[in-house]
Amino acid sequence: xxxTIVEFELAEDLKELIxxxxxxxxxPTLKNEIIHFPxxxxxxxxxxxxxxxxxxxxxxxxxQFVEDNFQ
Amino acid sequence: MVKVEYxxxxxxxxxxxxxxxxxxxxxxxxxxxxxxxxxxxxYPKTHSVMLSDDFDKLVSEKYCPPDNLAGLVKSEKxxxxxxxxSNTDNFTKNILxxxxxxxxxxxxxxxxxxxxxxxIYSVRLGEEKIKHSVEVLGGxxxxxxxxxxxxxxxxxxxxxx
Numbered sequence: 001x002x003x004t005i006v007e008f009e010l011a012e013d014l015k016e017l018i019x020x021x022x023x024x025x026x027x028p029t030l031k032n033e034i035i036h037f038p039x040x041x042x043x044x045x046x047x048x049x050x051x052x053x054x055x056x057x058x059x060x061x062x063x064q065f066v067e068d069n070f071q
Numbered sequence: 072m073v074k075v076e077y078x079x080x081x082x083x084x085x086x087x088x089x090x091x092x093x094x095x096x097x098x099x100x101x102x103x104x105x106x107x108x109x110x111x112x113x114y115p116k117t118h119s120v121m122l123s124d125d126f127d128k129l130v131s132e133k134y135c136p137p138d139n140l141a142g143l144v145k146s147e148k149x150x151x152x153x154x155x156x157s158n159t160d161n162f163t164k165n166i167l168x169x170x171x172x173x174x175x176x177x178x179x180x181x182x183x184x185x186x187x188x189x190x191i192y193s194v195r196l197g198e199e200k201i202k203h204s205v206e207v208l209g210g211x212x213x214x215x216x217x218x219x220x221x222x223x224x225x226x227x228x229x230x231x232x
Binding site for chain 1: 072073097098101102105106108109110116134135136138139141142225228
């Protein structure tokens with residue numbers, strides 16, 4: 001059984017998650033995108049919690065994101 | 072991985088988030104809030120909280136999608152005992168919850184609210200003893216603590232490089 005969750009986390013935490021957990025599933029394109037996010041940036045992620053954990057999407061929270069997603 | 076021990080838990084109320092709508096630098100404030108909640112060492116992803124009544128009200132007013140609001144603050148349900156107490160409005164509920172939160176590390180809670188609501192909290196929060204563990208920060212003061220916490224994160228991050 002798996003569950004999809006949405007989280008906001010620091011890019012550096014997400015990079016560490018991928019670097020130290022080889023079983024985390026993430027597409028090569030998305031992985032490359034994540035590696036290039038600035039460390040201090042906040043990232044909105046969508047993950048499937050199962051075994052193994054899968055990162056479905058990672059969106060950079062920038063001014064445009066805030067403008068579009070918060071009042 | 073940079074984690075920070077912040078000096079206060081943050082309890083945001085409806086009027087605080089509502090007042091941010093008119094802030095010219097709201098982008099920066101939202102980013103700070105997201106970063107603080109993500110970088111707390113004692114309360115990862117639960118450092119900043121909001122009572123579920125306030126949270127649900129903002130969602131119903133389409134403040135932002137619930138997933139995004141949950142990035143800023145974790146929605147917390149009050150115990151039935153407090154909720155069912157007669158004559159308990161949201162100001163009192165927030166004060167009671169702030170006192171409850173201050174029972175654990177870092178033993179201090181800051182209620183972030185608007186300038187107007189701060190006046191009401193200040194009247195309710197009469198006991199000097201309570202003021203040691205619960206602070207009410209309205210308007211600019213609330214933005215100041217977010218700024219300070221964000222600066223702490225940046226300093227800690229620079230130190231670990």
